[in-house]
Each structure stands twice: as structure tokens, then as C-alpha cells.
């Protein structure tokens with residue numbers, strides 16, 4: 001199949017339980033909860049999105065004809081400081097978007113594993129994840145049905161008026177994070193998340209550290 005990719009870049013994972021790790025980010029075009037156009041935001045299911053995922057015009061973006069071609073392109077961004085396998089580290093790709101599970105399929109998962117990569121995914125949980133993902137982050141959205149109820153980490157953007165974190169606590173995840181909603185209320189949202197984590201210790205605080213340090 002053909003994959004539509006907004007951008008591909010090497011950065012440090014900014015969020016969640018793998019924050020600080022180098023990773024190649026592959027941001028797929030398109031989402032099922034918002035068109036991505038500002039004029040549609042107020043009527044979208046997901047209204048707080050911080051990301052431009054329209055088109056294929058970002059850095060290293062484009063249409064990729066098949067999984068092998070996309071996997072090889074992603075792999076080309078992994079740094080090789082020496083020939084030493086240990087120094088190369090565990091290669092990591094983060095598939096995000098937009099909504100990556102609209103495009104990520106078993107063929108691409110197999111092609112990334114063949115390139116020696118671990119595969120992380122950032123998803124809104126409205127689509128069932130294919131098998132073979134090594135680190136699955138699900139971030140539920142108020143007003144959208146949560147279909148994918150298991151994974152590695154659950155990362156709730158907080159607060160969302162119609163989602164009580166307590167209603168998610170029995171889902172099958174290893175880590176539970178509150179991530180303060182960025183936007184005009186960012187400071188107040190961070191204080192509310194801190195307060196919630198202090199009183200409900202199942203939950204940890206996930207900061208968007210890439211924004212704090214000014215990297216992509």
C-alpha cells in the first residue's frame with residue numbers, strides 16, 4: 001500500500017515513559033478526529049490538537065509506495081556514531097500523526113523489525129492496533145469511542161471535561177500518565193495534573209519535555 005507521511009525526523013521522545021530516548025519520528029498524514037484545518041477545529045471531536053498533520057510537505061515527508069521504501073527511509077535517519085553495535089543503541093521509531101493506526105499495518109511493522117527497530121506508536125485508541133507493536137501509547141479523547149483498551153502506557157491529556165481518569169484505571173496498561181493540556185490554560189492544567197497525581201498515585205505526570213527544551 002501507499003503511505004502518506006507528513007514528516008520524518010530524529011529527535012528525543014518528549015513524552016511518557018520513554019521520554020529522553022532518541023527516536024526517529026514518522027508522522028503520518030491525517031486523523032479521524034479532526035480534519036486538521038483551523039476552520040474545522042470548533043466542530044471537531046478532538047479540539048485541542050497541537051499538531052499540523054495535513055499533507056506531505058513537512059521535512060522528509062512524502063508518499064511512499066511500499067513498506068520497504070518507507071522503512072529504509074526511516075532507518076536512514078538513525079545515527080551511527082561508530083561501527084560498534086553497542087554505541088548504535090536500540091534503534092527506535094515512533095509512529096504518530098495524525099492517527100498512525102489509520103495507516104500502520106503488519107507489512108510496515110515487519111519491515112521496521114527487519115531494519116532492527118523497536119516500534120513505538122502514539123494513538124488515540126479509536127482503532128484496534130495490529131500485532132507486533134513494541135510500545136503502544138494510547139491517549140483517549142472525550143467523545144470518541146475507546147476501542148484499543150490495552151497497551152504499554154495510557155497517556156491522558158488532562159483535564160478533559162468528559163473524561164474522569166478514575167474511569168480508565170482498570171484498563172490493561174503498565175503505566176498511567178496525565179499530560180497537561182497545552183494551550184491558553186497550560187499553567188493551570190499543569191497545576192491540576194500535579195494535584196491529581198499527588199492524590200492518585202497510580203498516575204504519573206507526563207510533561208511535553210521537547211517543548212520545554214525547544215526541540216521538535
Ligand SMILES: C[S@@+](CC[C@H](N)C(=O)[O-])C[C@H]1O[C@@H](n2cnc3c(N)ncnc32)[C@H](O)[C@@H]1O
Pocket residue numbers: 031048049050051096097098099100122123124125138139155157179180181182183208
Ligand atoms: C498529536 S497526537 C498524535 C497521535 C494520536 N492521534 C493521539 O492523539 O494520540 C500525539 C500526542 O500529543 C497529545 N496532544 C495533542 N494535543 C495536545 C495538547 N494540546 N496538549 C497536550 N498533549 C497533546 C495527544 O494526546 C497524543 O498523546
Ligand SMILES: Nc1nc2[nH]cc(C(=O)O)c2c(=O)[nH]1
Pocket residue numbers: 011012013014015051096097122210215216
Ligand atoms: N519530541 C517529541 N516527542 C513526542 N512525543 C509524542 C509526540 C507526538 O507528536 O506524537 C512528540 C513530538 O511531536 N515530539
Ligand code: SF4
Pocket residue numbers: 031032033034046047048049050051053097098099124141
Ligand atoms: S486525535 Fe491526535 S492527531 Fe487527531 S486531532 Fe486529536 S491529538 Fe491531534
Ligand SMILES: [Mg+2]
Pocket residue numbers: 050051
Ligand atoms: Mg507532538
